[in-house]
Amino acid sequence: MRMRVALVYVGQPESELRPVMSPPIGPQLLGSLLLEHGADVELFDSRLQPADRLLAAIDDFDPRLVGFSYLSPNADEAVTLAHAVRGPGRVVIAGGVHASIHTEATVATGAFDCVVRREGESAVLDLYDRVVAGEALPPIVEGTAWPDVDALPPYADFDCYRGVYASSDAYRPVYLQLGRGCPMQCTFCELPNRSVFEPPRRRFRTVERVMAELHEYVRRWGVDFVTIADPIATLNLPLLMGVVRRMDAELPHVGLMFNGHVNRFSPALAECLGEAQAGRDREGQRITVWFGFESGSQRLLEFMRKRTTVADGVAVAELCRQHDVQVGANLLLGVPTETDEDYAAHHAFMDTIAPTFPNPNILNPLPGTEMYDYCAARGLLRDPDDYSIWRDTDIAARGEGPVLGIDYERVLATYRRYREQPEPDPEPRYRSWASDD
Ligand code: B12
Known part of the structure; x- marks a missing residue:
């Protein structure tokens, strides 16, 4: 079964003219691994459209699994967005440096079904398989290091960032x-x-x-x-x-x-x-x-x-x-x-x-x-x-x-x-x- 996954980056605009100068590594890498794994993946970035359009775009894609990636300054914004995308039949997870340090607090927000600590590559593939199998997720997963960083794939060509890379x-x-x-x-x-x-x-x-x-x-x-x-x-x-x-x-x-x-x-x-x-x-x-x-x-x-x-x-x-x-x-x-x-x-x-x-x-x-x-x-x-x-x-x-x-x-x-x-x-x-x- 091919399941839809949305990965959402919530961040600080990098400049007024170009809110995203260089797309973040984490979601591109995790998304590319999920694609190779057989998932149908789209990336979203809070800096590229206002929150209502972002939420509408996620709803249009209608993912079964939604993963949030953010740093500490954007944690509140990410939690608000995660609450808004929650719904029946949707599993919402979080990862990244902030979620790794504030794991219990992130779980306590009630916005996420599962919070991943540390490196996310192996964990996200495992969580995908568990959701496909209909298993409930544990509130906290300890990520493990990807065995060979040299074997990580190049970023796939996601719609979300194509316009950023091609900017005039x-x-x-x-x-x-x-x-x-x-x-x-x-x-x-x-x-x-x-x-x-x-x-x-x-x-x-x-x-x-x-x-x-x-x-x-x-x-x-x-x-x-x-x-x-x-x-x-x-x-x-x-x-x-x-x-x-x-x-x-x-x-x-x-x-x-x-x-x-x-x-x-x-x-x-x-x-x-x-x-x-x-x-x-x-x-x-x-x-x-x-x-x-x-x-x-x-x-x-x-x-x-x-x-x-x-x-x-x-x-x-x-x-x-x-x-x-x-x-x-x-x-x-x-x-x-x-x-x-x-x-x-x-x-x-x-x-x-x-x-x-x-x-x-x-x-x-x-x-x-x-x-x-x-x-x-x-x-x-x-x-x-x-x-x-x-x-x-x-x-x-x-x-x-x-x-x-x-x-x-x-x-x-x-x-x-x-x-x-x-x-x-x-x-x-x-x-x-x-x-x-
Ligand atoms: C490059 C970089 C930047 C770049 C690009 C950031 C970006 N958009 O990715 C720029 C210069 C823009 C930047 C800005 C800032 N940065 Co910076 N940055 C880094 C740096 C050096 C590398 C980040 C990186 O690409 N790592 C490689 C990727 C693969 O790792 P990753 O993103 O952490 O993702 C992995 C896991 O965290 C996890 N994961 C991530 N997301 C998700 C989501 C899910 C669902 C799952 C399951 C897993 C998962 O899996 C990924 C793969 O293993 C780190 C230091 C570091 N080594 O992490 C600091 C770091 C991330 N930055 C930091 C900070 C504080 C900032 C600023 C707030 C600084 C400031 N005062 O302005 C801003 C915030 C900008 C924003 N996010 O909007 C802190 C974060 C601390 C925190 N508590 O959140 C770090 C850790 C450095 C530090 N210790 O001070 N940064």
């Missing part, structure tokens, strides 16, 4: 993964949380499979930009360099952006990126490395357990500059304990590295992170149940921010200093991460 302004980005697992222990991130996520077994794909997948998207959608979504794409340097060299030789018109790590960067990688950039100059394409520097203050780096040094941050930015590789610099503001001295250090650091894309972010600690526990234990959270993104404009309008005891005037002044800097690149289209993460 010629910027057609796609997310790819080189592997899974992050070994870092940063206090502001959920992924080191061992009570939720398994210790990282680093699993990598092969250059061959990554390139085959990319060629498929270039042929099918005219993709001209790749964003590697791995939290640290430089974990496996030979793999990354293999992909960059093949892209240089085979796809010189395709731009590239990825997250690097200060401790996992090398002169050989910078040289390799520089050569690929030279090949792209004719095509007007750029290579950008984003670094989660987070701070110019060594004291704050230690407080956040970044396990990096300011001096090493300066060194990797300099390596990129020498090879004409653009640098995106994430900086985290509004961190408990920060002082004027720390801000002076941020400014000295940013002046020294002069990043192509300075990207200040304002901290709102999320549950499941050590930073959240630190703030909660000291009564520093304005509202422990608020998982929203606090934009500079929200803070300015309210005259307060998510963490008590922070000098938000100083935060806003610094935020604006970096956000309002004139851009060295006349083409701002590669800034998708800068505007959202």
